[in-house]
Amino acid sequence: MKASALRRGMNLWPPLLCAGIRIRQISDDFRAVDVQLRERFYNKNYVGCHFGGSLFAMTDPFWMMMVMRNLDRSYTVWDKSATIDFLRPGRGAVSAQFRLTDEALEDIRANTEGEGAKYLKTFSVDIVNSEAEAVARVTKTLHIRRKPDTRSRIGG
DSSP states (O other): OOOHHHHHHHHHSSHHTTEEEEEEOOTSSSEEEEEEEOOOGGGOOOTBBBBBHHHHHTTTTTTHHHHHSSTTTTEEEEEEEEEEEEEEEOOOEEEEEOOOHHHHHHHHHHHHHSSSSSEEEEEEEEOOOTTTEEEEEEEEEEEEEOOOGSOTTTTO
């Protein structure tokens, strides 16, 4: 599926749509994703800031999706864990920019060589307000492993 079609479809996906989350762009090579959450009456918490669940949801699928799209089908990629640190109240429009580097992909490939080697790779993204101040930091750990039928065999 092309990046533009995936972006349009994900913008209609109920968990994102109903939280007010919009994917602004997915690059053709799936190395860059920009996401925005505008403040609405339905995504504020009790004290009038962005609901933490909405802040987390705006970051949830992207690292896994980006890594999967940049590795071949011989890899299994799963979300293993995630944390969110709330740094300041989120008000107004907030955004997150995901960037997957060549170095990160090379690191994954190097650490998943061999017989059944799994790798836990950690990625972080800041959610920033319109003044470019971080309101939250989300850290995701991915579990990455070569599929059994594609692992290199020891001794040939």
